[in-house]
Amino acid sequence: MKFGCHLSIRDGYLAAANHALAIQASAFQYFPKNPRSLSIKNYDACDAGRCREYCLEHHIISVAHTPYPANLTPTGKKKVRLISSLLNDLEIADSCGSIGAVVHFGNQTSGTDPLSAYQLIIETLNRILAQWKGKCKLLLENNAGPPGSFGTTLEEMVQVRNLSSFPDKIGFCLDTCHAFASGIWNGENTRTFLDRGTALGYFDGLEVIHLNNSLYPAGQGKDRHANIFSGGYITEEQMHSLLSAPELRQIPCILETPKNSENGHEQEIMQLNKKWGMLH
Template identity: 30%
Template structure:
């Protein structure tokens, strides 16, 4: 099982690797910069080498870089889109220097422009930035559907991918809390949800899963994560997800409201049920 949690870059990449190993994780997720925006910290080659060594020694799966929440490619505000364009380009350039093959971002909110216009703007920035020699796989995150969010259903994610020139560089990250809140019944009909995903997008594009329970009920369109087994999705449904034959070999990234010890307990619990 490939599983880890979200970790802070505050003490560097090598330290994140050490923390992951200490809690029996074999992957992790990190923000490329402050989640509320701003400049990314300077990369340190020695620090990066240290992380690579830890990953090799401990048979890590793919680690996942997460874009800042403020990266909104489809805002009606030019300044917001300009930040998204600059940060996205900078992140992809930096990831070429890191042992990280996956980059996840929220498609964004169209802020009243409409879904079609929002998707058009997202595709424009993706096509400006993704090149033939880009080695990172860019993941669209499936969203809960609050407000004017884009990515509230598989069809919207598919439309974005369809517009990208280098489609082979694109993938999807499913967040269990998000899609449950968006109205995909992963509790009672996981097989049906996966079949729908496969028919619309293709399971080959599913590259990772944010594993979270949900504080809010099914179809609420509310993005409120809960610890594993303590929310509306429930422990049994989480077990079905991590052991499902079509999902079990994917990397799982915990974003539950926890500290390091809490993540460690969840990882231990999930490893036991996946054996």
């Protein structure tokens, strides 16, 4: 299995890939630009290309994460900005050789019904992907929230992808903390969760896992990440039941857990490689 974490591009895309190798990460995630803005970045294409070649040489998988303000349910002028921003993210990620760009599913805005929100997400995706000709995919991430909340279920991810005009350009990112918080996976129902995902075709589109423990018990809807081996409510046994499943063994896992030392996630990645790295 491939394990990694989110890394800074402060010194460039190639430097982030180099950092991944230095901490024995075989995968990494990065923000392609300012994570707090939807502004367009004029990026260094040569640096991105060197990142791509470096990752190919060292068998490292990379994935981009779109900025925090990115939301697939925008309206008015915000929609125009979002579409331009996500196309910019996809272009940068593609140049870096990344498998996809993770985007949060979207929200049901106040006063709207769920159906309208789903239609808005599909319309936004279609407008973006009609213009996108690269290999990099947009990866829909499941939301955290109380059971039954908007954007928390595998059914929603799959249906939005199926109803879009460009399903082959859409994939999924499974956040384990979000799944735990929303109760779709509570650590004790792993086989049921996996069987449901298989029946829906969800795992056929799964490209990356955000591997996070949860600071709160299952079903409380709280998006607070904890470290894999300490401080969380997901036990090692429960995490093992998920990571050892054939459906997930080939999917790269990215930590978004608290940094527990000056060296960031190096120790946690070492523990993950030791415990689950040889699963295949």
